[in-house]
Amino acid sequence: MCRTGQSSDRPEGEDTASTDAAFSALLEDSAEELYDSAPCGYLSTLMDGTIAKINTTLLTWLGRDREEVVGRMRFTDLLTVGGKIYHDTHFAPLLSMQGSINGIALDIKKAEGGRLPVLVSSLTKTDSDGRPMLIRTTVFDASDRRSYEKELLRERKAAEEARRQAEEDRERLQEALAVLQQSLLPAALPPVPGMEAASHYHTASPDRLGGDFYDLFPLDGERWAFFLGDVCGKGPQAAAVTSLTRYTLRAAALHDPDPVAALTTLNTVLHERYASGDPRYCTAIFGILEPHGDTVTVELASGGHPPALVLRQDGRADYLPTPGGLLVGILPTARFTPARTTLAAGETLLLYTDGLTEARIGEKRELFGDEALRDFAAGLPHSGPQQVVTALTGLLNGFGDGLDDDTALLAIGVPAGRPDTASDTLT
Template identity: 75%
Template sequence: MGRSSHCPGHRPDGEQAVEATDVAFTVLLEDSAEELYEQAPCGYLSTLMDGTIAKINTTLLEWLGLSRQEVVGRMRFSDLLTVGGKLYHETHFAPLLQMNGEVSGVALDIRATDGQRMPVLVTSKVKTSDDGGPMLVRTTVFDARDRRAYETELLRGRREAEEARRQAEVDRERLQEALAVLQQSLLPAELPTVPGLEAGSYYHTASPDLLGGDFYDLFSLGADRWAFFLGDVCGKGPQAAAVTSLVRHTLRAAALHDQDPVTVLTTLNTVLHERYTSGDPRYCTAVFGILHPGGDHVGVHLASGGHPSALIQRADGTAHYLPTPDGMLIGALPQAQFTSARTRLSPGDTLLLYTDGLTEARTGPKRELYGDDALRAFVSEQPAKGPQALVTALAGLLAGFDDGLDDDTALLALGVPAPLPTLASDDLT
């Protein structure tokens, strides 16, 4: 006969598990319902219909710091609440309970004897008799301190976020003001008065949060000679502003040393390439020119480095570009080729220089480039009333591009004023 697989006195694991379960179930059966009520993790109380407390468990008494003798038959449920909680109970909670027979999850504050407030969630239900009449109110009180702490933290976080947002708005406004001041420092405060010449300028900022790299200037070289330039540094922000400042000062200094436009741009190319030959390369496009006022006209000698050609509006209403082909980017290579051109401005003529933010604006449903042809057509449609009138018309055009204009645009217009119409002798009488 085979031997048993277990030793005498030792029972299989399955039998031990069943016995343990039986013991636990027996313990539950012997547990006191009254003890469960008294030591529950939440507060329980029963009140008469007028609110007088008839029964309350130990948990809630401990929260309140009161004895059963102090509460039962002596206090109403509303007496356990803070002033604000009592007011809410009388005006909202109790009427809702009377109408609906039950109110669930209402946030209130109970008041302990030490003066501390304890946030709770209260659920009350009316118990009715067999004939449907109200007998008493059973109320469950849940500790909501963790929830209140969570809500307080959320509120604090919301307030901090709102304060951070407000401070960010203030900082942004200050930044925009600082950027505007810095941007203006890179441009002449006003153009000088040139005898026999009218000048107009305009700067359109596409983004108030970023420094642009567009620049222009008009200044005297003495001996009835004037120099002008307009250009665009690649990129935006503080680095572009630093390059812009370097370019402006270099062009001014180079023009005082040698007034040949090609030589001036060559000097600028050398300075930029040597300064930014390592690390982050920086370059620009520019038009530099010399004005020679003489009699009733002004001679113009200019050179271009990678910049859009100047546009001339003639007194007869026609408009054409002054070609400067093959001009290379300034600062990109150690040796660069620049193209010069000459023209004469007669009374009523205007020379327009602009940066590519104007011609590269996106227009129409297909968001197509505005382009050189459209610009020439627009200028041809404008009355030949001088530089300032043309700049004003172009400023309106730029404003009309709205969000299609995503780059800064600088305008510089130079022209010879048209002679005033003479009055006939009959008009004087």
């Protein structure tokens, strides 16, 4: 075992001799030999660029003899065409102004026709009066660096191509999702005699397929049906439930237009379809419109959905309560709460999904909430469903990233200018 403080097995005299020999070799290595066989290239040129001195290292890189270079070639003769242009337009002017220039990437030509990437630094030597005498230049082989840069460039181009491809794929996906989303909504609301209707669908993210839905369609020559709801979840599975829900409610309304009966039929269909696998359910409001002279009677039922908001001609905005309505499809049998109201001239029934009231606002990211929605609606001029939806669309856009869920709006009203008759009843 070797212990601290003990000498090694090599005799002390042998170490001293090796060190002395190394120093002797260094002393014998003249400055000229260091210059000539340095690991980088050296050359000195006159002010017109004529090469006056060049070391063996650089000659070896060039594949040339000293006799064919010194006094016969200029520095620019060693450069490629592009390098000559850069030398004359940038390198030489900067060197003349600054007296030195460092780390310039150029290519020099080899005798056999190849090229060598190099990094060039030059310094102007002056006499005692400051007049330039010659230019000293150092040349470093940059082959490894150039290869590394090319590899980085290839990787960057590959990354850019991958990013571009990903953006194109995302755009195609967004287009497909937008088309699919539109297929789950009516292309346009049909005109309802004696009434006005407006709708809006706000997509929180173009990368996600939402489950909000609405519709308005005729039952017979006098009555119209409408519904609005929100399927649990996002994506293709939610879209499938949305499609099934829309067609079921339409078919149920033609068979029995009673709102409670329509939601009961939907509940049975969803529960039977999804109870044995991944449970799927929704919230929904279904209603019937029936004009009576200058007013329109609205009968509706709710299955776990936020209550409809009625905007009265006198400036009031009140919720139409539908307590106790269960989510649609979650249980084999469910109770749905009916309600009734009458719309007079200048009054609007507003249906919405919870993306509106659950938007986050302010620094504390608090819920927008039901009260804020009622106050906002009460402050509107109540000039008609389209104006109400337009105002709410602006409100949704103002939430910014606080709105993280899709939101559907459906407003149905009686044009202004008719006698004022209105009443709410809960049955």
